Amino acid sequence: MPDPSTSSPKIRVVLAKLGLDGHDRGIKVVARILRDAGMEVIYLGLRQTTASIVAAAEQEDADAIGLSMHNAGHLTLAPAMLAALDEAELDIPVIIGGIVPDDDVEVLLVTGVAAVLGPGAPAADVVAAVRDVVVS
Amino acid sequence: MSVRNLPVEELVARALEGNRRAVGRLLTLVERGGTDADEIADLAHQQARxxxxxxxxxxxxxxxxxxxxxxxxxxxxxxxxxxxxxxxxxxxxxxxxxxxxxxxxxxxxxxxxxxxxxxxxxxxxxxxxxxxxxxxxxxxxxxxxxxxxxxxxxxxxxxxxxxxxxxxxxxxxxxxxxxxxxxxxxxxxxxxxxxxxxxxxxxxxxxxxxxxxxxxxxxxxxxxxxxxxxxxxxxxxxxxxxxxxxxxxxxxxxxxxxxxGQLSTRQAARLRYEITNRVEAQLHVEASAAIDRADLSEALSPIKLAAQITDRLLRD
Amino acid sequence: MTSSHDDWQAAFDASPQRDAPFETMSGVEVEAVYGDAPYPGQYPYTRGLFPAGYRSRLWTMRMFAGFGTAEDTNARFKELLRHGGTGLSTAFDMPTLMGRDSDSSWSLGEVGRAGVAIDTLSDMEDLFADIELDKVSTSMTINGPAASMLAMYVAVGEKNGVARGHLAGTIQNDILKEYQAQKEYIYPPRPSMRIVTDMVKFTTAEMPRWHPISISGYHIREAGSTAAQELAFTLANGFAYVEAALAEGQDIDEFGRRLSFFFNSHIDFFEEIGKFRAARRIWARWMKERYGATDERAMMCRFHTQTAGVSLTAQQPEINIARVALQALAGALGGTQSLHTDSYDEALALPSEKAARIALRTQQVVAHETGVANVADPLGGAPYVEWMTDEMERQAEAVFAHLDELGNGSILEGCYTGIENGYFVGEIADSAYRFEREVNADRRIIVGVNAFTEGTEDDDPNLLRIDAETEAYQLKRLETVKHDRDSAAVANALDQITTDAQDPTINLMPSIIDAVRVYATEEEVAMAMEKVFGTYVEQAIV
Missing domain, CATH: 3.40.50.300 (P-loop containing nucleotide triphosphate hydrolases)
Known part of the structure; x- marks a missing residue:
């Protein structure tokens, strides 16, 4: 008997700005790109802490967390985010978007960040990056 | 073991202990629907507070x-x-x-x-x-x-x-x-x-x-x-x-x-609403399948054809 | 306000002239102005504020930069003054801009990174050590906690024997655009606006050489708005400040001439020029006709321009030099009073020294080699330019009409409502997304990004790296200041701020000055007001 209520799994992504940096043009564009790719985006907005992101990711059962950084704080903030997720025993992939120099991209990936998207990344790359980290 | 891959009973057990991660996961499964969702709803129903x-x-x-x-x-x-x-x-x-x-x-x-x-x-x-x-x-x-x-x-x-x-x-x-x-x-x-x-x-x-x-x-x-x-x-x-x-x-x-005494009246109405929705949803699916199976080119009027499909559906 | 050629000629003759040959490189002499009235320097100033344009004075090449400790920046200030500079431009780090001390958990990794860290008066004392504050003009780019920074500047002046009345400078203090675009706010809009009007009143009464607000469209554009939205939202914010000041009984001619603007110069050349010209015309008309200004100086839209950081690409960054050159040229043809040119590596990191020098050289080429400074408003009268100016004005007027309606006849109330109901952020996000989709669909070409990408895989240029020592050093400084100060006096001063904040008829500046004098920190002052004013969280209009 066919089931009336089954819907295909939706990818749920928590998007947030971690720290004081208020540049939100990029993250708002990314939110729309992911929505238009059929995903559910839980947008936390500005000035989030690692604790507030962990709490939201847990309650929302996020498949991925996307953080946007434009203030050169990525080498401090990204590891702090990963540590907070570890502490909460949440195995949710983290994607960083924003201004990250090539050398730092390597550092972030080694640290455990799942993907890094630079400024001006095409919509298709953004969507593919999220799908890839969620599947793997 | 990641909460993500736990069986439903274990998730429910953890949720009852106040594990928020398990609650988050259960909500996803309920939203997704299907047998997991039904099982969760059943288990949770037994623990209603x-x-x-x-x-x-x-x-x-x-x-x-x-x-x-x-x-x-x-x-x-x-x-x-x-x-x-x-x-x-x-x-x-x-x-x-x-x-x-x-x-x-x-x-x-x-x-x-x-x-x-x-x-x-x-x-x-x-x-x-x-x-x-x-x-x-x-x-x-x-x-x-x-x-x-x-x-x-x-x-x-x-x-x-x-x-x-x-x-x-x-x-x-x-x-x-x-x-x-x-x-x-x-x-x-x-x-x-x-x-x-x-x-x-x-x-x-x-x-x-x-x-x-x-x-x-x-x-x-x-x-x-x-x-x-x-x-x-x-x-x-x-x-x-x-x-x-x-x-x-x-x-x-x-x-x-x-x-x-209206609390129980409301709760009964809510249950009826839920049951109605579930039955209607199930019937909707069954009906769609029956319509898909039927030969719509039969030389009957749409009214007669619909009545025939419904009859068959209810008999099964 | 007449506008005949004779009037212009008289005004021109009375204007100073630079010592430069006003002829083409081939030796052809050129007139100071071409075309029809109203001429440059004549209401509504579409063609420029001054009769002789850049023949009197070139635009100011104001390069905004800074990072590290107060001592680092102080050394740079002194270097600048030794080379004949008189204007000091202060960039603050992100924690300072947000009202957070260096030892706040929020500040981790951000201290001294994008500007100088100022926690207490002690930092401000070092920032301006051995600088004669009555001989310089200081620009401070800060908004949310602007009152604390102004208070510290006043206190430093006192310590160095310079009365506040002799201090000259500008503080950005444009809080409305923070809610719309830059997002560096602390309190909700209305209490924030009270702080702004308190500062306007305070400086009007006690600091006649100080410009209390620089109304900024730059960040609105960077957040993704169109040119017309940048123009409209910025001028609307300007009208809102005017209405707030008028409601406080201020004289429009008095404070009107101390307002200035800050625009973006983006890559669509003629649209930008039309925008600059329309800005002057709209501001003059509204100040005169709607708000009743009678002093011409209160009708003049003076503005600083910065090239569009958001137009710079991380791919093949050297191409950015060409973008910046064209944007600088648009600023000059639009008649800007001052100009900052971006460094080509800004899409990758903070500007390196070499990139910053090239950026300055770029505008020097525009000023000294191209000849565009010989003639005021050289594009005036060109059909396309005049049409574009009208079109920018038309679109802006439609926005004003909407805000006027939202505010029941008050642009100030319309701005509050537009902030509360997400109008501004929604419009900006829509525009940003539309542009992004067009680029993604290759309907818009960005060289090196979605076309002509050969060479994009080249290595990054040499980027500026900031060491972690600045943060540790600043934390140590703050600890020492907190240890050495009179904590009872600090507590009393902070209580006084909280008390004053509860009474909207009391000006907050005196109690803030008292608090920073006894070395209350920036964050402590901010929190003393937050107790009364609360905090602001943007509603999600994505």
């Missing part, structure tokens, strides 16, 4: 999320841990959604609050099926009250909230808002009216309009025969003004439901 269910609805921008946010600040101060289901529409074109209601709650929500954003996922029937399941999970996990917040446009969104124990309808100052609420069928379902943004001009006019509608309720059916009259409260949710009084009214309504 009778949380008070509060529905909050109103027009877009009325301040529902802000009011809900203020409740998530206030209630933990009073020692209760609320859960919130914040429902927002999915994009009809892409099926995706941007869910932003948390923003108005996160930074003020007190210890123990659990907020879950839910998208309507296109097929409105899905919401009618998944919301009762999510409420069950929250109830079993010990959250009380459970608050369901939806935009008061669209029949299912209104119905879902109307099936709560206490339904709060949020309007803004201005005659237009009361009229719109009336058109959307919100006035019939209200147990409590909240005029939010009461610091704006026109608040007292809106209050008068609503009072007038309540006075005419023998015509419109707003007032029930137990003599309960929905109170009209004024709030400025952005700074928390009047929110404590809203909660007092919810408690007063609950007291009324208990003392008048």
């Amino acid at each position: 009778g949380a008070h269910i509060v529905g909050i609805t109103g027009a877009p921008g009325a301040g529902k999320s802000t009011l809900t946010g203020q409740l998530t600040r206030l209630l933990p101060e009073m020692g209760v841990a609320p859960a919130v289901l914040a429902v927002d529409p999915s994009s009809p074109l892409t099926g995706g959604a941007i869910l932003g209601d948390r923003i108005r709650m996160d930074n003020i929500a007190g210890e123990g609050t659990f907020i879950r954003s839910v998208a309507t996922r296109g097929h409105a029937g899905g919401l009618a099926l998944s919301v009762p399941g999510c409420v069950r999970v929250f109830d079993a996990a010990g959250f009380d009250p459970v608050i369901i917040e939806t935009v008061g446009v669209g029949q299912v969104e209104v119905d879902v909230v109307a099936a709560a124990d206490t339904t709060v309808v949020v309007v803004n100052p201005g005659w237009g808002d009361a009229v719109q609420a009336n058109k959307a069928g919100l006035l019939e379902v209200a147990d409590i009216f909240v005029i939010n943004k009461a610091d704006r001009p026109g608040a007292s006019d809106t209050r008068r309009d609503l009072e007038l509608m309540l006075d005419l309720s023998h015509v419109s059916g707003l007032e029930d025969d137990s003599g309960y009259r929905p109170p009209i409260l004024m709030t400025t949710a952005t700074d928390g003004e009047g929110v404590a009084a809203v909660w007092d009214s919810v408690l007063a309504h609950r007291e009324h439901l208990t003392s008048s």
